[in-house]
Amino acid sequence: MDLAKKERLERKGWKIGSASEFLELSPEESILVQIKLALSLNLKERRKRLMTQAELAEKIHSSQPRVAKAENGDDSVSIELLIRAMLATGATLKDIGQVIAQAE
């Protein structure tokens, strides 16, 4: 099960433990997931204000489905792709650094 699915369950009331408990991640793995999640959420926010997933996909020479996965915290998406997408929405290094620094 991936994070996106977990979130959907939680929204429907299936409250369960933290991501790290649930998925049995090591502390470092858990932090990586947090970073990806923070970037995902921020990307989605930024992108929605500016363009469709298909438009963003074209900008980064990717595909709409891949952007959808990026925005939904699918763990097949690398941090690199997330950052490329953020940059394509006009995010600065400062923006990206801040998102990571504050990924709780």
Added chain:
Amino acid sequence: MDLAKKERLERKGWKIGSASEFLELSPEESILVQIKLALSLNLKERRKRLMTQAELAEKIHSSQPRVAKAENGDDSVSIELLIRAMLATGATLKDIGQVIAQAE
């Protein structure tokens, strides 16, 4: 040719253009390279104060050669691996965010 090699050449006096000119990168690709480079340099600094490449490699379940590449900006190394390595040296999210924010 990779960045590491380029740097070695430059140290020996083969001054050439900026990374983006030389490698003909798009602006976004160029920024990604800058991020990787900044993480690399910071990682090397941190690691050297604390342990050998082999020791760090063990911590992150990788190999000494891979850590060497991570520290030398080899472009086969993902941002994920760089961050995992940073975390293993005790870097915080704030540390990592700051490095990225200030990758010039």
Added chain:
DNA sequence: CTAGGTCATATCAGATATGATATAAAAATG
């Protein structure tokens, strides 16, 4: 209701990143 647009999910073949290993080069140590 339905047509169009947008987003989510599934699958896949190809590309890239990976750890392992061997070994060379370099640096530190004595």
Added chain:
DNA sequence: CATTTTTATATCATATCTGATATGACCTAG
């Protein structure tokens, strides 16, 4: 020096990430 430790480079099989495509789900407007 010579030895040992550490770091760099080369090669490789495998795992993971990739974009593409097809299609389903979900809207909203007509």
